[in-house]
Amino acid sequence: MQIKVQPMGVYQTNCYIVTKDGKDIIIDPGVNATEWVKQNITNPIAILNTHGHFDHVWSNAELQKDLGVKLYTPKEDAMLLSSSSWMPDLPPSTPDVLVEDDEEFDIDGIKVKFRHFPGHTPGCSTIEIGDAMFSGDFIFEKSIGRTDFPYSNPEDMKKSLEKFQKLDFDKTIYPGHGGTTTIKQEQQYAPYWIKQL
Template identity: 30%
Template sequence: MTNNNMTETGIFVHQFELGPWDNFIYLIGDRATRTCAVVDPAWDAPTILAEAEKLDVKITHILCTHSHFDHVNRVNEILEATDAPVHMMGEEIDFSGFKSENLVRHSPGDSLTIGQHLEITMMHTPGHTPGCTSYRIPDALVTGDTLFVNGCGRCDFIGGDPETMFYTLQDLIKKLPPKTTMYPGHNYGDKPTATLDTQLQTNPYLLLPKVEDFISHRMQGKTPNTPLPPEPKWHP
């Protein structure tokens, strides 16, 4: 699945699905300079590089929403091909021990500029992991495993916290304009993207006003501090 969105402000968002767990990979960048960031490079580096070549864009940054292997397991291969800086929230680095060449440690609210038109702001959105990051771009948010279409990230894995997730989602509702487009980290919904206002009508995790109700719903049938499953073998 691919999705291209060229905005009037001169930026683009290219979404494509990759891997056995329906991950969405993103190339977000500047039309004028044809430079971009790849968000959560995982599963197959040649496919990701081929997408960039098909679009005639150069990957100049690597953005990681969090450290789970299904979002970072091809960072090093993309790094070898691009020598791009790798951006991750400092709290996530401390939690996971993630290491790579060119690793840049970030704090909430940090921003970076790609090309002439694209400014990306790093929003700390913990709950799935302690250092989960969503990337704010004009009129949109790349949410990783924080918010899905009609869902949200699991909170039972090691480092997850359902109470924290509840307040993260409530904070996003308060801070973001209703027409903000959400670009999730997995294709788990009935469509690949959604706006915040539509999610406020249909996403059950945004419709629970009390933290205790959210925790009960999110953790139903789950065991806290569950290890991640082993990384599956997968070939495109």
């Protein structure tokens, strides 16, 4: 499995392309991601969103149209794709698949597991493919997603961190901003963040 990453836009939001068995999955195509994505794929099969914030979904619609592949978005965040209180000029997009909490998919032979960790947004999720976990804005290296935005919920984030602490496996985490970390490493910091919330 190969993972390419490119930070996009003012917020340097990581857009990922996961290539496995000659097939490409695009994760969180943010601001002006279309050109980079198209230059780095050969056989796209899906677009996945970790959550609905504008800096992670900006290029959804353009890529749906240009690539002719399905868009998977956590169902609780679908409403964020059509309007943004911060970014009124957000290009609206419509998911082809509304992802249920903790739903698993077989996308053209590739296993994809969404794991629901609300708090930053109602639908905030991580996405597991192979030995990688794409954490969006739930978990970063030594940090967590903000809970002071519209639709954020500190109590939900606490419960999500408690759920995260119970994961009994390790994977490399590829967050929505910044560099990689691991599940085991960030589990050490979870108690600290739970106390802060």
